[in-house]
Amino acid sequence: MGVPPKAVVLLSGGLDSYTAAAIARAEGFELYALTVSYGQVHNGELPAARRIARNLAVSRHLELTVDLRSIGGSALTGAEPVPKDRVLTPAIPRTYVPARNTVLLSLALGWAEVLGARDLFIGVNAVDYSGYPDCRPEYLKAFERLAALATRAGVEGLPTRLHAPLLRLSKADIVRRGAALGLDYGLTVTCYDPEPGDRPCGRCDSCRLRARGFEEAGLADPLLDGAAPQTPGGC
Amino acid sequence: MGVPPKAVVLLSGGLDSYTAAAIARAEGFELYALTVSYGQVHNGELPAARRIARNLAVSRHLELTVDLRSIGGSALTGAEPVPKDRVLTPAIPRTYVPARNTVLLSLALGWAEVLGARDLFIGVNAVDYSGYPDCRPEYLKAFERLAALATRAGVEGLPTRLHAPLLRLSKADIVRRGAALGLDYGLTVTCYDPEPGDRPCGRCDSCRLRARGFEEAGLADPLLDGAAPQTPGGC
Numbered sequence: 001m002g003v004p005p006k007a008v009v010l011l012s013g014g015l016d017s018y019t020a021a022a023i024a025r026a027e028g029f030e031l032y033a034l035t036v037s038y039g040q041v042h043n044g045e046l047p048a049a050r051r052i053a054r055n056l057a058v059s060r061h062l063e064l065t066v067d068l069r070s071i072g073g074s075a076l077t078g079a080e081p082v083p084k085d086r087v088l089t090p091a092i093p094r095t096y097v098p099a100r101n102t103v104l105l106s107l108a109l110g111w112a113e114v115l116g117a118r119d120l121f122i123g124v125n126a127v128d129y130s131g132y133p134d135c136r137p138e139y140l141k142a143f144e145r146l147a148a149l150a151t152r153a154g155v156e157g158l159p160t161r162l163h164a165p166l167l168r169l170s171k172a173d174i175v176r177r178g179a180a181l182g183l184d185y186g187l188t189v190t191c192y193d194p195e196p197g198d199r200p201c202g203r204c205d206s207c208r209l210r211a212r213g214f215e216e217a218g219l220a221d222p223l224l225d226g227a228a229p230q231t232p233g234g235c
Numbered sequence: 236m237g238v239p240p241k242a243v244v245l246l247s248g249g250l251d252s253y254t255a256a257a258i259a260r261a262e263g264f265e266l267y268a269l270t271v272s273y274g275q276v277h278n279g280e281l282p283a284a285r286r287i288a289r290n291l292a293v294s295r296h297l298e299l300t301v302d303l304r305s306i307g308g309s310a311l312t313g314a315e316p317v318p319k320d321r322v323l324t325p326a327i328p329r330t331y332v333p334a335r336n337t338v339l340l341s342l343a344l345g346w347a348e349v350l351g352a353r354d355l356f357i358g359v360n361a362v363d364y365s366g367y368p369d370c371r372p373e374y375l376k377a378f379e380r381l382a383a384l385a386t387r388a389g390v391e392g393l394p395t396r397l398h399a400p401l402l403r404l405s406k407a408d409i410v411r412r413g414a415a416l417g418l419d420y421g422l423t424v425t426c427y428d429p430e431p432g433d434r435p436c437g438r439c440d441s442c443r444l445r446a447r448g449f450e451e452a453g454l455a456d457p458l459l460d461g462a463a464p465q466t467p468g469g470c
Contacts, residue, residue, distance in 0.1 A: 066301035071342070073349035099345030102385045106341045107306070110334030114308035133390045142381040149374040150337050 004030040006117035007163075008108045011035050011061070013048030015188045015210060016166055019178040020123035021056055023165045026181060031058040032115055034108050038100065039069035039077045044198050048189040055187055064107055073098045075192075082193035084203040093131050093205060095192060101134035105143050109160060113151045118160055120147075125166045125174070140164050171213025179219055186222035200224070239265040241352035242398075243343045246270050246296070248283030250423045250445060251358035251401055254413040256291055258400045259356045261416060266293040267350055269343050273335065274304035274312045279433050283424040290422055299342055308333045310427075317428035319438040328366050328440060330427060336369035340378055344395060348386045353395055355382075360401045360409070375399050406448025414454055421457035435459070 007029035009021040025031055033056070035049040046063065053061035069077045074097040076082070083094055101124065108120050124135040133139060140162055148159035166174050178185060190210045191200035200207050200223060214221040242264035244256040260266055268291070270284040281298065288296035304312045309332040311317070318329055336359065343355050359370040368374060375397055383394035401409050413420060425445045426435035435442050435458060449456040 062305060064301065064305060066342070067299065068345065070297060070299065071346045071349055073345075096387065097345075098348035098387070099341050099385055102341040102344060102381065103338070106334050106337040107301070109337060110303065110308075110332075111306045113333040114306055133387060134385045136384065139381070139384040142377070142384050146337065146374070146377040146381050149371065149377050150334055150369045152331065152333070152368060155368045 004028055005119060006030045006032055006059075006112075006115050007119040007121055008032045008034055008112040008115065008117050009058075009121040010104055010108055010123070011049045011052055012123070013045035013052065013189050014123070014206075015178070015185055015190055016123035016125055016174060018052045018056075018123075018183060018185070018188055019174050019181070020121050020163075020165050021052070021058075022178065022181045022183055024119075024121045024163065025056060029119060029121075031056055032111065032117060033058040033061045034104075034111055035061065035063050036104050036107060037063065037065045038097070038103070039067045042189075042192060042194060044189045044194060048187060051187045055184060062111060066103065066107075068097060068100065068103070071098060074100075082204050084193075084201065095205065096132055099134070101132075101139075102143070105147075105162070109147050109150065112160060113153055116153075118153065118158055119163060120160060121163045121165070123166050124164050125171075126168060127170050137164075137167060140167070170216070171209050172216035175213045175217040175219055179217070184222070188223070190223070239263055240354060241265045241267055241294075241347075241350050242354040242356055243267045243269055243347045243350065243352050244293075244356040245339055245343055245358070246284045246287055247358070248280035248287065248424050249358070249441075250413070250420055250425055251360055251409060253287045253291075253358075253418060253420070253423055254409050254416070255356050255358035255398075255400050256287070256293075257413065257416045257418055259354075259398065260291060264354060264356075266291060267346065267352060268293040268296045269339075269346055270296065270298050271339050271342060272298065272300045273332070273338070274302045277424075277427060277429060279424045279429060283422060286422040290419060297346060301338065301342075303332060303335065303338070306333060309335075317439050319428075319436065330440065331367055334369070336367075336374075337378070340382075340397070344382050344385065347395060348388055351388075353388065353393055354398060355395060356398045356400070358401050359399050360406075361403060362405050372399075372402060375402070405451070406444050407451035410448045410452040410454055414452070419457070423458070425458070 011033040033053045072079045075094040144162040148154040192204040192206045246268040268288045307314045310329040379397040383389040427439040
């Protein structure tokens with residue numbers, strides 16, 4: 001048995017990145033989890049990411065802060081209210097955070113270089129969120145090309161691979177895949193704008209896509225199953 | 236006279252980014268300056284960037300913090316001492332900060348999107364610093380391609396242009412260009428590891444390249460001309 005290769009996985013505290021990280025582990029990677037606090041209005045994501053990092057027994061969980069609120073331009077960082085009950089269309093939603101995935105991937109790339117990791121995992125999905133420009137396959141390919149030129153490792157002929165294992169899966173497929181991997185989705189947070197007590201609002205895009213995913217997969221969502229989300233450090 | 240187009244300029248507090256920003260202004264852009272504190276060991280850069288932003292009368296100066304020290308891997312963020320008196324070779328120096336320019340450009344891209352700016356300026360230079368992978372022309376082209384795919388504006392057919400006006404200039408050319416634009420290089424800081432009292436060490440790569448540039452340009456460096464660097468807010 002050789003030493004397992006290292007992978008940097010972006011962990012947001014949500015269902016998708018948890019599943020992507022678990023897939024990386026199932027593929028034999030040693031996990032280095034990166035969570036970026038970028039000024040989300042809803043700050044329940046960091047505790048969720050910590051629970052998930054522990055659940056996946058990652059080798060290290062690095063938390064970085066970069067305040068994208070001062071850049072503005074997104075409902076997710078407080079520039080305007082999170083939209084509710086809207087018709088889901090392919091247009092770019094108001095919750096799009098300008099250049100967010102590029103910022104997150106750049107930080108992951110820098111850490112990967114220091115760790116000697118050649119693999120990055122991101123839980124983006126082009127099916128349900130086709131409105132986000134930085135979730136599209138052509139965007140991810142362009143980032144991989146950039147990464148090959150941006151780093152010392154790239155110059156030395158060791159380009160970084162960018163994995164997006166959920167890219168072409170529906171939310172139902174993702175939930176099924178996670179269930180097969182034994183994941184505990186009760187650890188995650190999904191809502192963009194929770195009610196008091198951290199209850200999912202059920203009305204933002206993110207809640208509604210999650211609900212549809214569980215429904216289509218024929219599975220119960222543990223967050224709605226009478227069980228409250230776990231408290232930070234509670235697992 | 237139309238409204239001048241907006242440009243986001245990365246301002247480090249050094250001589251190169253000051254010159255690049257001044258070139259943007261001379262080309263008719265309205266300047267939005269972005270300075271990122273990424274955990275540099277030497278923290279004199281931020282006051283210098285503020286002096287320069289004031290000198291250039293930028294419309295806004297945004298300061299963002301992202302702590303790349305926790306990623307490590309560079310002499311510039313404290314992972315090891317700054318090398319002195321080394322032979323300058325094309326190898327990647329220990330002062331290379333993993334993925335730094337990708338992080339800086341991502342943040343600039345996000346801000347540009349919110350501002351409605353389609354132009355980014357960065358003071359990178361492929362001549363003197365050919366050792367940095369993320370200062371090469373092919374890297375910059377790859378970032379521009381990524382930017383066209385990463386943002387709402389890109390999706391709407393308004394890609395972002397990345398300008399690196401110093402890319403193919405020697406340090407002497409840069410100093411000459413700045414002198415022609417009337418720049419006050421006494422406002423800048425260049426040294427990677429200053430002596431007490433913020434005096435340039437004269438021995439790190441950055442000091443030596445600056446000295447050679449002024450010498451070849453036949454100009455006196457105001458920082459070495461008996462005049463101490465200005466104190467923060469002192470202009």
